[in-house]
Every structure is written in structure tokens, then in C-alpha cells.
Amino acid sequence: MNKPRVVKDYDRLEVEVQEQIKLAYPYGFEDELISFKNAEGKNVSALPFEGEDKYYLVRMTVSEAQSIIEEDSDYNDDGNLKESIKEEYEEKYEDDFEITDED
Numbered sequence: 001m002n003k004p005r006v007v008k009d010y011d012r013l014e015v016e017v018q019e020q021i022k023l024a025y026p027y028g029f030e031d032e033l034i035s036f037k038n039a040e041g042k043n044v045s046a047l048p049f050e051g052e053d054k055y056y057l058v059r060m061t062v063s064e065a066q067s068i069i070e071e072d073s074d075y076n077d078d079g080n081l082k083e084s085i086k087e088e089y090e091e092k093y094e095d096d097f098e099i100t101d102e103d
Helices: 015-024 062-071 083-093
Strands: 005-009 034-037 043-050 055-059
Touching: 015 043, 015 055, 015 083
Parallel strands: 005 055
Antiparallel strands: 034 043, 043 055
């Protein structure tokens, strides 16, 4: 089954999708960005995320990725998802997708 692709800004995503992205990327986003050409032929960077029903390309630059993590209280000063938050989200979304623990 091909999932529909959605290109969206992080701050326009539903809270539930943002929380699932945090689980998928507990160590931040900046090293996970990909580049592609949009419909106008311009280079765009985005964070790929495969949700249950959709494949997301979350538009953001490296500096935006850093800023999101720095300003989000779910992440600690080292830019890692806080363990208590990770456990909360894992429990909340355990049936939605497989969570892998990468070190």
C-alpha cells in the first residue's frame, strides 16, 4: 500500500504527529534531514517520517531543526528526548508503530 505523501511545516503538524516524530528521532532532527527539489524546482530540506497512514516530509532547515529542539521542553540540554517523556509517548503510541531504540 502506498501512503499519501504530506509536505508540511513542523508547527502545522498535529500534536500527535509531533510526539511520534519525537519518538522516532529522540536525539534531534538536524542530522536526519534530507534534501529534495519542490514543485518549483527549489532545493528544500525536510525531515522524513512515516506515520501510520501518511509519509511526511516535514520542512525545516538545519537551524530550524536546532531551534525546535532547543525550545522544546521535552528535550534536555543535550538535545535528547527526556527519558520520562520518551516512556510516556511510547506507552501512548505503542500500538501505532514500531519504535526502535538507536544509540
